[in-house]
Amino acid sequence: MADLAAIVADLADEIADLRALLDDLSSDDWSRPTPAEGWTIRDQVSHLAYFNDRAVDALTAPEAFRAHVEAVFAAPGEHELDDVVAGRSTTPMELLDRWSASCGQLLEVVPALDRPARVPWYGPEMGVASLVTARLMETWAHGQDVADAVGVVRIPTDRLRHVCHLGLRARPFSYANRSRSLPPVAVRLELVGPDGTVWPMGDPQAVDVVTGSALGFALVVTQRRHRDDTDLRAHGPAADEWLSLAQAFAGPPGPGRRPQP
Numbered sequence: 001m002a003d004l005a006a007i008v009a010d011l012a013d014e015i016a017d018l019r020a021l022l023d024d025l026s027s028d029d030w031s032r033p034t035p036a037e038g039w040t041i042r043d044q045v046s047h048l049a050y051f052n053d054r055a056v057d058a059l060t061a062p063e064a065f066r067a068h069v070e071a072v073f074a075a076p077g078e079h080e081l082d083d084v085v086a087g088r089s090t091t092p093m094e095l096l097d098r099w100s101a102s103c104g105q106l107l108e109v110v111p112a113l114d115r116p117a118r119v120p121w122y123g124p125e126m127g128v129a130s131l132v133t134a135r136l137m138e139t140w141a142h143g144q145d146v147a148d149a150v151g152v153v154r155i156p157t158d159r160l161r162h163v164c165h166l167g168l169r170a171r172p173f174s175y176a177n178r179s180r181s182l183p184p185v186a187v188r189l190e191l192v193g194p195d196g197t198v199w200p201m202g203d204p205q206a207v208d209v210v211t212g213s214a215l216g217f218a219l220v221v222t223q224r225r226h227r228d229d230t231d232l233r234a235h236g237p238a239a240d241e242w243l244s245l246a247q248a249f250a251g252p253p254g255p256g257r258r259p260q261p
Contacts, residue, residue, distance in 0.1 A: 015103045033149065042084075043088070046088070047083040050084075050086070059110065059131070136162050136163070140218070155194075177253055186203040188201065189201040193214050210243060213232075
């Protein structure tokens with residue numbers, strides 16, 4: 001429970017950082033395009049609100065949520081814009097309030113749970129702590145899109161550790177999601193945190209390793225930067241292949257970002 005409480009606290013801090021960024025936006029800023037093709041800042045926030053609500057559903061009404069996921073997978077085209085359509089018909093302040101309410105409900109629901117063994121989601125089922133970590137990752141990643149859209153350089157925090165751990169754990173999913181076989185070779189991480197300390201993750205005996213900054217790895221596994229635009233280095237063929245596929249989020253394989261010219 002202590003670990004879950006710490007993750008919830010970090011999620012609350014990540015939400016607060018994004019809220020501070022959003023509070024500084026003008027009404028016109030909400031229509032700014034973001035690096036995600038076709039998405040504005042408004043769409044990014046609407047997406048976060050929608051999936052916060054779905055996370056609450058998964059935690060509190062899992063059977064109904066499973067039925068929702070089945071409907072989405074049965075007719076994906078009909079649900080393609082579910083996460084953004086509502087946000088496109090509201091004012092920025094209304095959308096901000098909706099997102100804040102979704103955050104508040106999620107932060108309230110999780111500590112009150114009896115912690116079910118597994119929680120359904122759009123990808124593999126996961127534990128409660130993993131679901132909260134995924135919401136932190138999404139908040140950070142879509143917050144990066146907002147920051148990029150308005151030219152703000154965010155200060156990295158130790159909360160990146162959650163994103164990096166999730167990215168490593170999602171390595172098998174990155175392959176399965178592309179109908180590819182996971183190589184029978186472990187990959188470990190040797191990442192430098194914001195304070196300059198090294199964060200070793202994964203099997204310490206693994207020969208294949210990814211090195212570089214925690215920020216660079218987080219940006220790559222959330223597909224917010226192309227690997228060539230970071231300081232990451234892959235040592236070994238398994239590490240190199242994975243960095244081209246890495247995906248920390250559920251859903252179809254993303255197109256990733258093109259290298260900067």
